[in-house]
Amino acid sequence: MVLILSARNDACAVRLSEELRHRHVPVWQLADDEVLRRLGVGWRPGSPSESFLEVDSCRAGLKDVRGVLVRSFEALAADPRMSPKDQRFAAFEMQAVLLGMLNELPGRVVNRPVPGQTFRPAFRVRENLRHITSAGFRIPETLVTTSVEHAEDTFVNWGTTCWASWITGEPPVVLQPGAEGEARLRDEFAERTACLIRQPDGQGLEAVIVGDQVNLGTRAASWTGRFNAGQIRSTEVEEDLRDCCIALGRSLGLLFARFSLQRDRAGGVYVMDIDTYPDPSACEADMEKAIICQLADIVGGS
Amino acid sequence: MTSKGVVIVLGPLADPVTAYVCTRLFARGADFMLVDLRQDRHLLEIRWTAKEGCLSGFIRNGSRTVAIEDVSSVFVRQVEPYDIVLALADCLPVTFVNSVPSFGSNSSKPFQRNAIERNGFHVPKTLVTNDPVEARKFWDECGGRVIRKSVSDQMSIVRGVRGEDFERLALLRNCPTQFQEYIAGIEIRVHTVGERVFATEITSGAMDYRYAERERVPRRMRAVQLPTEVADQCRHLASDLGLLLSGIDLRRDPEGSYYCWEANPMPGFTFFENSTGQRMGDAVAELLCRV
Secondary structure (H helix, E strand, O other): OEEEEEOOOOHHHHHHHHHHHHOOOOEEEEEOOOHHHHEEEEEOOOOHHHOEEEEOOEEEEHHHOOEEEEOOOOOOOOOOOOOHHHHHHHHHHHHHHHHHHHHHOOOEEEOOOEOOEOOOOOOOOHHHHHHHHHOOOEOOOEEEEOOHHHHHHHHHHHOOOEEEEEOOOOOOEEEOOOHHHHHHHHHHHHHOOEEEEEOOOEEEEEEEEEOOEEEEEEOOOOOOOOOOOOOEEEOOOOHHHHHHHHHHHHHHOOOEEEEEEEEEOOOOEEEEEEEOOOOHHHEOHHHHHHHHHHHHHHHHOO | OEOOOEEEEEOOOOOHHHHHHHHHHHHOOOOEEEEOHHHHHHHEEEEEEEEOOEEEEEEEEOOEEEEHHHEEEEEEOOOOOOOHHHHHHHHOOOEEEOOHHHHHHHHOHHHHHHHHHHOOOEOOOEEEEOOHHHHHHHHHHOOOOEEEEOOOOOOOOOEEOOHHHHHHHHHHHHOOEEEEEOOOOEEEEEEEEOOEEEEEEEEEOOOOHHHOOOOOOOEEEEEEOOOHHHHHHHHHHHHHOOOOEEEEEEEEOOOOOEEEEEEEOOOOOHHHHHHHOOOHHHHHHHHHHEO
8 A cells, every 4th residue: 555645636646656557556635725634643653563554444454554655744724624723733633643653664765754844944953064075965045034135135246046935844946136126026025035045157956866876967047937738858867976966865864855056167066955746747758757657666566 | 971062942931841841941050942832933934944954043042043063952842743943853963852754653653563562562462443243343352441542643542331222322433532451450650751761650540540539549659660671672762763852651560561552752740850859850850951
């Protein structure tokens, strides 16, 4: 049995589910707003052989869950008969169950959730910065400020393309030098504090890792921060870069991630962003297919 | 050795622990800056740049500005996740009481269980379920001596499960619950502050001693000395969870075995210090001021 937890209509979850069914692997696919309603749990921590999961009255032992794809481990409460306070409490409780259980599950969990972190890792956390440099990557110049004016002055002073990245780990926004970029920066920073990341001049690369497989693509210079379908074009990956990506994935404990990279004119490679819930549909068709197959190999067993 | 840097206290002054830590820092003559995000948000300005592994910038709160390189330690309490001050805090190579990633382990009590067992404590037989039949089976297995409590760090009162509760058992479908075998014995709350260990024995007729007044039963607390081995286990557990300050809930059963329920990353130690006189606030201040 493979369990897939995701937001409703998550493209990656749907594609993986199709691939696994094609391979005759039984799949349970649960959206975050139906976990509380559909997922039954009988979990004895420390005893997977005495524990089970149940979906729609079909039961599987915890040790029989071969793999899990976790695209979201939030449990959104959607039972109108309960008060909002009770709904929130129930959602927190189920989330705590998933956090503990997914970390104890003997099967492969892509990716095991990290306590206290429901979104992407704030990769500027000191520990993660150390992992990035140890893997052989560089860290771009970054400004964090509560002052919109200071952010704007810095952006103008740097005079280069920058990324606005959020502490919450939401997808970044690309700011091009000029009046339009400055206006965008004011809009984005006015609401909440962001990191301003200076993009080194050079080539944009996107590396999607699945276990020890590295799928490399190029990022168009016109990219604005959110990918459209097929926007990442597949390209050959050099041995050195592959090794760095694998090392970074391993040290961050990630089986599935997208590293947004920037190679400068001197060949140094910078990590601009890390997405632990990457959307393979952003890659061109062959690359997407390869990623889905690699994921199916991991969670379903090759 | 005492630091000459500035201690940043991130927390609301209305919180007794935050206020108490400030008074203990003041009593030591430590240089500290309180950042009360509930009161002073509009006065706060933070900026820093990271380049080639070096950080530079400042934190300004009203009329006071502290350069980032002058910050020696940070005390964090009741700060919203994803606040910018936490992002800054996460980047600084200084002492944190406690670091932001370490807060998370308590968000799932069963998640902490591995670390608890790894460090040599007994753990009670546990079932986490939203299945009424399984809950009933567990209750029978434990001879009806079962308690229930939250799975997450959401506040809940520990209660015993009684026969009459089974009338409402169908409600379990709405929300998974943690059931544990009841362990008779003496409650001990242990606070670790760095390497220091403060143990408080609590005697109370209430199932959850925190709510003894509500149940109108007496509660007595006294400072006790733990066996060396158990004190070491507490130190190792806190260290394993990345906590420089922790509140560890233990129970010593009649045979002398120590069971551990959980480790709280943001303990309200003033509640215990008020009753026992254990100088935990001073220990926290000392830890924050140490190089």
